[in-house]
Amino acid sequence: MWDLTPGIFEDHSQKYSINFGHFPPAWEQSVKAYVWILINNETPRPVQGGPSSPKPLALSSIARLPTHLRRLVSWFDERGYDSLQGASPSVLDRLLAEVGETGLGFTQKRQIITETRRLWVYRDIVPQQLRLPDASPWQEETAGDLLAHRHRRPGNLTPRIGDETLVPLLAWAFRFIEDFAPDITAAYREYCALLSRGHRHTPAGARETPAPGSRKPILHAVLERLRDLGLGLPGQPGPDGDPVINWCHLARLTGFLGATHALYDRDVVVGSGLGVDTDSYLTTRCTAQLDGRLWHGPFIAWEEAIPLAVHLQTACFIVIAYLSGMRPGEVLNLQRGCHNENPRTDMHELHGTRWKSARNREGAKIPEGQIRQNPWIVHPMAARAVDVLEDLHSMDLLFPRTLRPQAVRWYTPRADGRAGNGQTTPKTTGDIASFIRWVNEYCARRQHSDSIPDDPDGRITPSRFRRTLAWHIVRRPRGLVAAAIQYGHIADLVTQGYSGSYDSGFPNELAMERWLERIERITDIDHYLEAGGHVSGPAAEKLRERTGLATAKFAGRTLPTRRQADKLLQDPSLQIFKGDGLHCVFDQATALCARDTDRPNLGQCRSACSNIARTDADVLEVQTARDRLSQDHLAPPIRHERTRKVSDRLTEIIIDHEQGLP
Structure with a gap:
């Protein structure tokens, strides 16, 4: 081997x-x-x-x-x-x-x-x-x-994450980062501090021997602290299911060996008057709230500290991967100190190593990777996720192999022989599934309504976030993400962060998504026309011509490369864009919105433009917009007259479309 x-x-x-x-x-x-x-x-x-x-x-x-x-x-x-x-x-x-x-x-x-x-x-x-x-x-x-095989569809075969899954997934990731992080971080730090005092986690000869006669005073002080906090004695399930004293955890709190108090101080502990808790708790009090009450009980249990820290780490991965467009390996290799807020641009930068396309002059892969010349420009929430990870632990990699402190004595190293010290992509996939499972169990327990449903395309793998971001940037659905994050804003940040470099891959990803979006739209129009759908507007015939030409040219086409997709976007037959209540059959020579560019400005469509065509669905949007207009007759005359004229113009559009129906 x-x-x-x-x-x-x-x-x-x-x-x-x-x-x-x-x-x-x-x-x-x-x-x-x-x-x-x-x-x-x-x-x-x-x-x-x-x-x-x-x-x-x-x-x-x-x-x-x-x-x-x-x-x-x-x-x-x-x-x-x-x-x-x-x-x-x-x-x-x-x-x-x-x-x-x-x-x-x-x-x-x-x-x-x-x-x-x-x-x-x-x-x-x-x-x-x-x-x-x-x-x-x-x-x-x-x-x-x-092999007589044909791809069923052109496009990126990595499925995007469905909106029904993505929205609550991001919302819960944001909650962990913005609300729960201080409580989880404090509990994790206390966990690590208590564990570091243990015999297995202390190098030989480095353990401090308590001063003679200090054991009982320290024990009394710990018992009084538990009483002041409203906690009982640390417990664990007994043979009959009832809680019994967890002597090992009590010893962690006092800094002595596990059996010490059970052997020598049982009368002091039992006589303290403290009840036995159902679990063994850390002593850092939770403060974050959700829906007006504590998101968690007053204290986090010892056994919860590591799982909750991993869930927080996973939430940070979800946010960084989705809001940056990085490849999974690029996220998992981020190191402490990678975040910088540029004072000149007021933008958040992430510095890291790229692996894909990192090649020498002969074209061979550089095994050590390359420091990315241009930093990733990211959304502030992604930068916040990095800061949370740096605050959570002290390791160099933001996503280390494990968050559980490793013993220094009586410890057998892992046998996998893996050189890397970071988290693997398969483990990240498992952590995302565990995060979703925790959220759903939490929602069921707390009767919270925003659980995370299963995605129709199966488990959420790290590579799907990059694919989904590209899809959403191109489509820009409205009101999708919590905290009113605008995809247009993210698109600008991501494009700046990649500096238009095709080595990075993400501009290529966007070109591919734009090409797919155009093909999907034209395919929908073609099906609509074949079913006898009606089209109105000055560019109605041009829409039919381009749809037919594009369908004949691209139907059944195998997946092009991303560079080819970028070139195909310039094909005249694909210059059909969806606007509010219309389709723009773009012709730069006659466009009233964009005489000096090769793309329409869909936010400034003019009713007199000869590039407009409308389907039945577009006219329904027009009708909805007309019905939403204010009919306040007590409004100032100028405003009322303006509203009436807009309503009349929209009514004319609807009538013109309906008059052309068979």
Whole structure:
């Protein structure tokens, strides 16, 4: 087995290794030599179906290749081949047919095709056993054509988070950051301080020995403090379910060993007159309120301190990931001191390391990553989340592997061999699910109405926040996010934060979302027209023409790259924009709102513009706007007359549309 983990420097990474024992024994040495070539070859070769300008594979990518390579090699081994020299076109067609009949998904089948072609392009330097014949496997056919597969829809296959889930999820994340954070942070700090006094958490010889005769005075002082706070003796469930004294927690509060008071001070403790609590509580009092009462009981229990701290950390991840547009790994690698408020621009900056697209002059991935030249410009709430994390713990990484302090004695280190000290993406996924579960149980217990429903597309993974932000920036639904956060404002911040750099990926993401949004809108209009829908307005015929042209040109089109999406946005047939109560069939030569730009200013549409077209749904919006107009006859004459004229104009639009109906 080869351990590739030491060559991967992302703190959020998992362990990466290759187990060659899964390959047929007769092929194992040849496969090792081939993988060694992939790791050390600095001149990558283009693979059919891959990028035209290939870059050396990252170690994490190489670690995933053997799964598909093993399927390929095992297929030949099981059929009696001792090398790939027998991979004639007919044999490869049989391989393809049998792979197509397996239960593997399209992505896995495509990877087998890709790995076959990768072996072919390296055929002059791989071991003789792995050399394919000179003929290119399957010629120039794409994997989609070979497997008779078509994507069901163009677009980013990462599903966005539905509004019904996103709104309460963000609302609760904001609550944790703005309201609950001081109580959770204080409890977590007390937890760490008490734990650090324990025998396992104190280096040998460093534990302070209490002064002789100090035990009972300290115990009396602790008991009096519990009485003053309104607490009883720390408790835990007994054999019959009734609470019994938790002697270990009492010892934590006094600073002595766990069994000390049970052995020597039982009469003092029992005679204190204090009852036994149902749990063992920390002594920091909660103060934050929700709906006019404490969000939690007066005190946080010992066993709650770490889970609540993790929930607070998760809330911070949700807010940072969603309001910044960062990739999950970029968030998980943020370090203490990354937040800076620029005095010149009054904007919040986050400084960090980028991993994707961090490459040297030869195009090879830089394992250590690169410090991002331009900081991310973020919303103040995301900056607040960073400050909360820095206040919560003292570790360098904002999202460390664990928040639970590790013992220094009698402790067995983790056996996963992972080099990174940060939280992994899978763990973050689990923490988000745990956060949602806690919120829903809390809402059920407190009869709170804003629980977090399940998302129709399944669990909330970290990558879905970036995808969802891009979707919302492009669509800009109104009144979606608590605290009246405006997506237009976030769009400006995120765009500035990425400085228009395509290496960052997010401008590309926005271009893709804009292209998808245009296609979705035009598809809806096309379905509407096919069903006999009526269109009115001076640009009605132009809307029909562009819709038909765009549908013919883009229907069934495979997913373009994000750079291609940016270019496709300039296609004339896609210049259809949704406004309030209208569709703008944009033509710069005749537009009254934007003579000097290539996009309409939908906030300044003029009724005399020849680019306006309206569907039935648009006219319903017009009718709603007319019905909302004030009919106050006691208003000043000028205001009343102006309202009447606006109402008359909207009525004319409605009548013109209805007169054109069949």
